[in-house]
Amino acid sequence: MEFSIFGIGILTWLVFAPIVGMIIILMLPDKNRNAIRWTAAGATGIQVILAGVIFAIFDRSKLGINDAESFQFIEKYSWITVEAVPWVGRIEINYFLGLDGLSVLMVILTSIIALIGVISSWNIQKMVKGYFALYLLLVTGMMGVFVALDFFLFFIFWEVMLLPMYFLIGLWGGPRREYAAIKFFIYTFVGGILMLLTMLALYFSVAYTDPASGQSVHTFNILHMMNPANYVEGGLLSGVDTTWRYVAWMALFINFAIKIPLFPFHTWLPDAHVEAPTPISVILAGILLKLGTYGLLRINFPIFPDATIYFVYFMAALAMISIIYGALCAMAQDDFKKLIAYSSISHMGIVVLGIAALNTQGMVGGVLQMFNHGIITAVLFLAVGVLYDRTKKRGLYDFGGIANQMPKYTGLAMIGMFAALGLPGLNGFVSELFSFLGAFEAYKWITIISVTGIIITASYILWTIQRVFLGKTPEKLTDLKDLTLREYLAFIPLIILIILLGIYPAPAIELMNTSLSHLVDFINTGG
């Protein structure tokens, strides 16, 4: 599929529109806050339009995953090429972007959430210029990770997110923001180093033969890394089921598990969520966490199918622990944001459980759950943000009877909460069902235990609804105003998606079905 604007591919536009926005913002004067906000909205708005175009013209029947030919919107330019050295061969780093069924949904999610984030950032007052500049840089990083097919490029985008996130939490966050920011930074940085080392090991183990010159070329191309034929003899990661391959898989897994976050790598998440400003929580839960599972699917699974199969029970077990543990922790919280943070851990556990099933059902369920969870947590964090803006409080016991004061808000927030709970008819139900069905096929007991997590989830969400929205309104909360137009703008698109995908998930499933079935086959046949 070719699609370009001014000769530049659509994916490049998608990735770099925010950077252009950032540069414009940096040149605007500090005082002109509205221009800054509108520039940010424009940059992310363009992304949404482009994502819409992609959704419309995306070819649902192409395989993707390991087959370079069937990727869509491919852009591949030589970025850094250094000519042959005797014992290393040619060095090659490409600017290589492409979409397949696995990434397309994530790209759409990212563009939507990014725009919603800008809308809900509208009332940020402190250092507006810096805020939006960093925000757009962050968006570029996230979008880049989802479309990069060169490991080097992937890594660069991955790490580009680090610093903006650090500042966004650390400068605009709550009282303990500094601690939360550095904790986030260190966790992800540790993961990054592990990924860097693995990437280097892969680079030296993989060399494909350039058809044009017949030279052996070391490459960061992720697709080449998936082909067992490309591994050089005696390379560190060559062969099947070797210790080094397990180690490499583990290093990558830890990196992604930190991002997901899976138990026991999750401890940064509650802190980061609680301290981050609302829009950043939305981004964090809505997109950032998906990077972890996406990374597993894009890199761990197809590059190390042998190790994936070897570790699959381990992964499923961690997922189970995450589901139960996250739900239990959520139950114990009396801070609204922390509650959602722990529920994220639980829900992301479902994603991992689904994809660890290594069958099409589970895989589709997992990826769909990634999308749905992104939408749902975004709604939940927005909901908390609305209350926090008005009362500066987040404690669950600080509220009560909100339904009387803000009926429209309550209605929208409850839809989000019921979706999180997995109510049939809303989008969460479909994906959770698929995930558990797929997982049940693979591991009975783990799935059965995990399903109890759903019950816990139901109980804490209902309890929360009761505590916050129902009952008598405390004295001090009697003058709360209902949603403003801007807040509606943020809520409505997400709510529409929740309902739409709950009733008719086919458009989303169609997008990814082919690719994911192919991925499952690919892993199960050992690459």
Place this chain on the structure above:
Amino acid sequence: MIQWLAEPGLTHFLIVSAILFSLGLMAVLSKRNVIMVLMGVELILNSANINMIAFSRFTDLGLDGQMIGLFIIIIAAAEAAVALAIVLNIYNRFNSINLDEISLLKG
């Protein structure tokens, strides 16, 4: 053994230089007076020089060894001049040339 002792050769000179070197090292490590440390350095440089000249006398090295020895003497002179100037400056600042008393910089 006696025979060996009676005919001083390369090894004998090297042993002298080794002892001189370790005495220099001793001064450097154990003295707190800056000038004493510098004198220790002079011993080390001299021991290296003995090596050079001895090699030039007993091996194929030839006059190159002496040449290097000559340059080392020059370098030593230059270094000593600068070092003592710096020591004078230190004395003007701290009224002491004891290494233990000159320790603003720590951490």
Place this chain on the structure above:
Amino acid sequence: MELTTILFYLFSIITIGAAAVMVFSKNIVHSAFALMFSLIGVASLYVLLYADFIAATQLLVYVGGILILILFGVMLTTQGHSFDFKTITVNLVPASILSVAVAAMLIFVFVKTDWLISEVAEPNETIYDLGMMLMGDYILPFIVAGVLLLIAIIGAILMATRLSPQTSKPDTE
């Protein structure tokens, strides 16, 4: 026993003995003079090694120059009280152990090593050959040594002179 052997032992003992006095003396002035004897001993050893020119240079530069510098340094940095001539010795034990270990190791290796000795005929004089080398193969080091001395002079003057009173305002720290 040949004369050279006697002379070798004599000069060696002077060199090492004086160096030891230098290191172990408590009085810095004594140390400085001991260093002088040691340096003279080294110069004599050079003579035994057929290096007459180097020996002369050693005497001139070391004994005549560096040592005087050191003595000046000693005089300028003490206020004339004998008390201040005392030098303190610290970490005596570790320093001695290390030094003895180094000496023992070096001597062991030197004795064990099978040196490729080639007997050199005693040259009449080395000055001419050295001069030719200086102007030939060693022309660059010769010039660079000149620059080195220039830099050293600039540096030494810079460090040693006191600033003139009107400009010497102490820095804020």
Place this chain on the structure above:
Amino acid sequence: MVEQTLYSISQFYPEIIITLTLCVIIVTDLLIKEENHTTGWILLGGFVLAGLTLMLQFGRNESVFFDMIAIDPFSHFFKALLLLTGIFIILFSVQSRELNNYMHRIGEYYMLLAGMMLGMMMMVSSSNLLMLFLAFELTSISSYVLVGFTKQTKRSSESSMKYIIYGAVSSGVMLYGFSLLIGITGAVDIYGINEALAGGTEHALLLNISILMILVGMGFKIAVVPFHFWAPDVYEGAPVSIAAILAVASKIAAFGLLIRFFSVSFIDAGGLTESGSWQVVEGIHWNQLLGVMAALAMILGNLTALRQDNIKRMLAYSSIAHAGYILMGVVILAGEGISSVMIYLFIYLFMNLGAFYVVMLFYNKTGTESIEKYKGLGKRAPLQGVALTIFLVSLTGIPPTGGFVAKLYIFGAAVSAGWIWLVAIAGLMTIVSLFYYIRVVRNMYFYEPEETAVKPIRFNVWSNVVLFALLIPTLLLGIYFAPLLEFARNSIHMFGM
């Protein structure tokens, strides 16, 4: 003989120009009584001119001055780096407030800078032990005095004294090592040494002792553990511009010397083994030794940097750690190793000079070097704050900055040569380094300025120009570095690569 000397002179223009500039500065200093930086500008001109003549030499590969000096792409690369650093240092110096009290002696400052540059340029091209030692001493003696240039302050005097004492001792020990090496091999140039050692040696123990002693001197210059203890004191006491030149140029020169010396002297003429690492002369384990030193430097440098408050001291420990990373490349030494060292040094030049530059700018305006007092500076001086952030991020090695490329390349070389344990330590220590770099950033941005100092700090356009000259390469090298790779690769031909 005369012909060769004359020919050699024609290959030696950069050095000759610097020597002449030195003389011109001496004369100018005598004639001009005004207290300004005229001599500095003259030296800048000299460096630029030397750089231009250096460019004319690119691609040559020969040995001049009776095999004393190698004019080859390797030395050209390092000389170019050194001159670039020198130019930046002069640009720093003319803005430095610390030097204001010493304007009547500023001529001497630039004379010594010229001498130091001359020494460093010869360090990287010497192929003769005597020449190498002379160049080493020329560099050292100038830098001893430069460190103590602001001699009215106690800490500057103290640091210069510590520097000369440690320096004199370590160069003495190195000289002893040289004398042993010369004695064993009977050769005074590194090619001769290699020839004498080719095919193994019976003097393995003595050789190892002499290498150990030589490493003392060279380790001192690159400030690598366990010969690092001078660095923090000296960096803290020296004027910022001099601390910067010590952290960057002197390190670059020492690495150039180290690589040339070890790779020519102790590599078996057999060349590469199957796996692409060098065959080392039998019985000599210098690369294991260097590997341990690199690991120690990374561990100690990074861990000690954690608890520093003076930013120059922190940068000193960080530069010790960076010496460790760079030394990894020397340990590997296979083609990738050397070119990774060169790439690292090139990027290190910009990011570390940048960090020192911002530190100097802040010192000029606020008079503080304490990290605690950096609170709120990011808000008072936005551009400088962002720049320092980028430099520190680059020093940590986070993309998309040059520091990342440097680390990537050196880690990659180590992985491909199979030094997994070393890379693991390096990776771990990179994480540790994050803590102290980010602390500065945190202080600049996460805290409000103290109430006595809330006014924005203004810097002149000129200082911003210099800042951008350092900032742009730091960022650009993180995104596009193919030319640098080519340059580094082409520069190692002399090792038969």
